[in-house]
Amino acid sequence: MPESGEGLPIRKHTVRSFDEELEHLTRQIVHMGALVERQVAEAIRALVERDGDTAARVVQQDDEVDELEEAIDQEAIRILATRQPMAIDLRMVAMALKISNDLERTSDYAVNIARRVQRLIEQPPLKPLVTIPRMAELVQLMIKDVLDAYVRRDAERALDVWRRDEEVDQYYNSLFRELLTYILEDPRRTSMCIDLLFIAKNLERIGDHATNIAEKIRYIVHGDLINRMSRDVKK
Amino acid sequence: MTAMDKARDGYTVTLGRAADPGSEFAARVKVEVEGLSFWYGGKQALFDVTMPIAERRVTALIGPSGCGKSTFLRCFNRMHDLYPGNRYAGRIVLHPDGIDIVSPKTDPMIPRLRIGMVFQKPNPFPKSIYENVAAGLRIRGIRDRALLDEQVEKSLRRAALWDEVKDRLDASAYDLSGGQQQRLCIARALAPEPEILLLDEPTSALDPIATAHIEELIDELRAEYTIVIVTHNMQQAARISQFTGFFHLGRLVEFGPTQQLFTRPRETMTQDYITGRFG
Ligand SMILES: Nc1ncnc2c1ncn2[C@@H]1O[C@H](COP(=O)(O)OP(=O)(O)OP(=O)(O)O)[C@@H](O)[C@H]1O
Ligand SMILES: [Mg+2]
Numbered sequence: 354m355p356e357s358g359e360g361l362p363i364r365k366h367t368v369r370s371f372d373e374e375l376e377h378l379t380r381q382i383v384h385m386g387a388l389v390e391r392q393v394a395e396a397i398r399a400l401v402e403r404d405g406d407t408a409a410r411v412v413q414q415d416d417e418v419d420e421l422e423e424a425i426d427q428e429a430i431r432i433l434a435t436r437q438p439m440a441i442d443l444r445m446v447a448m449a450l451k452i453s454n455d456l457e458r459t460s461d462y463a464v465n466i467a468r469r470v471q472r473l474i475e476q477p478p479l480k481p482l483v484t485i486p487r488m489a490e491l492v493q494l495m496i497k498d499v500l501d502a503y504v505r506r507d508a509e510r511a512l513d514v515w516r517r518d519e520e521v522d523q524y525y526n527s528l529f530r531e532l533l534t535y536i537l538e539d540p541r542r543t544s545m546c547i548d549l550l551f552i553a554k555n556l557e558r559i560g561d562h563a564t565n566i567a568e569k570i571r572y573i574v575h576g577d578l579i580n581r582m583s584r585d586v587k588k
Numbered sequence: 589m590t591a592m593d594k595a596r597d598g599y600t601v602t603l604g605r606a607a608d609p610g611s612e613f614a615a616r617v618k619v620e621v622e623g624l625s626f627w628y629g630g631k632q633a634l635f636d637v638t639m640p641i642a643e644r645r646v647t648a649l650i651g652p653s654g655c656g657k658s659t660f661l662r663c664f665n666r667m668h669d670l671y672p673g674n675r676y677a678g679r680i681v682l683h684p685d686g687i688d689i690v691s692p693k694t695d696p697m698i699p700r701l702r703i704g705m706v707f708q709k710p711n712p713f714p715k716s717i718y719e720n721v722a723a724g725l726r727i728r729g730i731r732d733r734a735l736l737d738e739q740v741e742k743s744l745r746r747a748a749l750w751d752e753v754k755d756r757l758d759a760s761a762y763d764l765s766g767g768q769q770q771r772l773c774i775a776r777a778l779a780p781e782p783e784i785l786l787l788d789e790p791t792s793a794l795d796p797i798a799t800a801h802i803e804e805l806i807d808e809l810r811a812e813y814t815i816v817i818v819t820h821n822m823q824q825a826a827r828i829s830q831f832t833g834f835f836h837l838g839r840l841v842e843f844g845p846t847q848q849l850f851t852r853p854r855e856t857m858t859q860d861y862i863t864g865r866f867g
Contacts, residue, residue, distance in 0.1 A: 363865075577852070
């Protein structure tokens with residue numbers, strides 16, 4: 354497995370089947386990540402292009418993601434029980450359990466967005482969307498990059514994703530104000546604005562999960578804090 | 589050998605990063621091993637080993653077969669003196685009195701009386717079960733039968749053997765199974781209540797239940813004793829010890845708090861070993 358940053362270099366296990374199991378687990382996470390990344394992208398496309406079919410497809414994929422999460426968790430538990438991994442192996446397997454959960458949550462948010470899109474497109478558009486697609490693009494890139502960082506075990510790249518979360522939060526806050534103004538101007542638009550507000554909130558939460566995954570990658574590589582970046586890298 | 593944070597305050601040694609006072613990682617040093625080397629005749633088996641042994645803590649020693657773990661333990665009670673040509677360099681300082689165990693000036697009986705040892709292979713005396721356990725007490729001049737009885741029973745109970753032998757204490761120790769003999773040796777080492785207990789793979793011949801009993805015993809004993817245990821079972825080392833030293837080819841490669849050593853070792857060689865990526 355490639356290694357970067359200050360982590361210790363990794364050789365093959367004496368027991369080859371253990372390497373195969375870890376590689377399989379990693380591949381499953383990557384597979385689940387790709388699926389979820391696509392779900393988010395399609396949910397956004399459905400929103401921008403007002404495409405009900407795409408939105409429906411996003412909703413349908415939910416089951417597949419749930420099944421993958423289950424498979425990953427079962428496999429990780431089995432490895433813990435049968436191999437009793439230590440050090441880097443232990444960190445990888447334990448974090449697979451956590452990352453699968455972050456991905457599953459991300460998928461739920463994408464589904465949530467898609468459901469709101471299905472409702473939104475039954476009404477005429479509010480006005481051309483500008484901020485939400487931009488925010489969505491940022492979040493999508495975070496997911497893509499964090500999955501990349503996972504495959505490469507690249508703590509630096511993960512840190513870079515982690516730093517971008519602040520920008521997502523700023524987008525969310527300005528969107529919140531913008532949509533609130535619309536509601537005040539034209540109360541008949543309230544329910545539509547609330548849907549958009551929830552979509553923005555879902556995007557913001559997706560950004561949070563990408564950030565969580567970034568923290569897990571850092572832990573896999575360095576083995577220090579699991580749920581936050583260590584203090585010395587704080588912005 | 590890695591640098592370790594070692595903040596000194598009298599006998600207190602704080603090992604690992606930012607150990608809180610009162611935590612498992614702030615301990616007094618019971619034994620200081622300083623630059624210890626050892627030669628079997630012309631063959632050097634230990635190279636400049638420096639490590640503290642924390643008082644009332646369990647220190648685990650791990651490393652591949654032949655790396656010198658047993659050799660290291662045997663230095664503590666001067667076992668190697670029994671063969672001519674063996675040679676020590678460096679010091680093993682026993683606190684609080686500061687005696688250097690391996691100094692030729694030190695009477696080897698001193699460490700032998702203060703340090704109990706259980707060997708890798710069970711080595712009961714060719715005597716009864718009872719006499720095996722009582723032996724160390726008799727050496728110390730205890731003659732009172734009631735006191736001997738009491739201490740023998742207590743030690744056998746602690747070693748999780750009492751129920752299996754209480755009806756045949758006068759039978760030969762050789763009639764016991766391998767695992768029972770090992771527990772008998774543990775009872776024998778415990779009976780005189782030594783300051784330090786050295787255990788060389790004490791559970792390698794035991795079934796899971798007896799192993800669990802011994803692990804529980806070790807955990808209990810550390811309230812009063814300083815314990816060093818050699819084990820090939822990584823999970824066992826991780827479960828029962830507070831500090832761990834990893835040996836390779838007669839050298840101490842890494843020493844630190846157990847949790848750190850097993851979750852994020854500093855040395856690649858340690859990681860390769862504990863994760864099963866060795867040679
Ligand atoms: N009596 C002896 N004379 C000469 N060399 C010895 C003697 N005992 C051990 N050695 C050598 O010293 C080295 C360390 O042996 P030691 O028994 O200390 O290893 P160990 O770490 O306890 O191994 P294991 O895990 O197999 O018990 C080995 O190379 C061994 O061959
Ligand atoms: Mg040995």
